[in-house]
Amino acid sequence: TQLLEQSPQFLSIQEGENLTVYCNSSSVFSSLQWYRQEPGEGPVLLVTVVTGGEVKKLKRLTFQFGDARKDSSLHITAAQPGDTGLYLCAGQSYNNNDMRFGAGTRLTVKP
Amino acid sequence: EAQVTQNPRYLITVTGKKLTVTCSQNMNHEYMSWYRQDPGLGLRQIYYSMNVEVTDKGDVPEGYKVSRKEKRNFPLILESPSPNQTSLYFCASGRARVSHNTEAFFGQGTRLTVV
Secondary structure, three states, rough: OOEEEEEEOOOEEEOOOEEEEEEEOOOOEEEEEEEEEEEOOOOOEEEEEOOOOOOOEEOOOOEOOOOOOEEEHHHHOOOOHHHHHEEEEEEOOOOOOEEOOOOOEEEEEOO | OOOOEEEOOOOOOOOOOOEEEEEEEOOOOOOOEEEEEEEEOOEOOOOOOEEEOOOEEEEOOOHHHHOOOOOOOOOEEOOOOOOHEEEEEEEEEEEEOOOOOOOOEEEEEEEEEOO
16 A cells, blocks of 8 residues: 555646546655656656645646645646656655655647 | 766566666765666665664565665665566665754666566
């Protein structure tokens, strides 16, 4: 059982569409991070959210941390083929900053 | 250039033959961790280390060993590899206990096949 559940597992959309992916847990985290991974590479950090209810924007990507610090969402507006990749969320525990990852959402944006 | 370096990138080995995957970081990070990535299961933590000589089990430590004798190196050891350890392995490093914004920097990955 994953500590962090991500949904959907796979998502295939057309260029220009909007989408939201989710990261949920029963645990409370000190912070939550979103990473993007491309084939043959390690994950690369997109954003860190720290405060419950926090919203951060990175161009067409909007990240939100749940009020209870147990969940997060990533919304992409007007998706482009360059957004294709595996999106991973990672929760950081309070006691030792150790990080656990979700299984990821594999996004494909078709031209 | 700040980086995490894993070697080898690809390895095919036989069941039972001991192997070591090396990981080195040049960012003076306290925290280092090993993950394996399998389809549908995402990144699962094997072992992590909060500092030199401090290591802890992650979610899937069986069949693996690690050591942290120096800050920059965190090798992953498979004493007797088995086919179910065929996977893509990632090493990561980050600052620890400094703030809540510990970014994990990942290596390029090691694709291991055990036949």
